[in-house]
Amino acid sequence: MPIIEMHMVEGRTAEQKSRVAAAVTTAVCNSLECAPETVRILITEHGSDEFYVAGMTMAQRAAKNKEQSQ
Template sequence: MPLVEIHMVEGRTEKQKKAMLDGVTEAIRDSLGVPLTSIRVWIQEFSSKDFMIAGELYINRKE
């Protein structure tokens, strides 16, 4: 039954995101013993200019 919201900087490939959604879904199922049908996982992306870590913009940390 968990509803999982992943906040993340945009830029990952479809393949990476699919693998992440698969892995998170399986981790929920295995740890809680809930049926797959009850699990929802989604990604809310934002720009690397819209994320600040430790007082620094994410876009600048990557350089």
């Protein structure tokens, strides 16, 4: 039974999460030759102040990118 964990910043709609879950399920089934009923997907959402890339929160990265583009 494949178990897939996804972590993402809050803000996506239920429809978007459903679409990605369906796409990942299809990819896993094709790759592992397993039935969709065996695939489990866990989505954990994080606030923008809890999600870091290169040591900066998403808000900090957005501010830095904005500064650099001006």
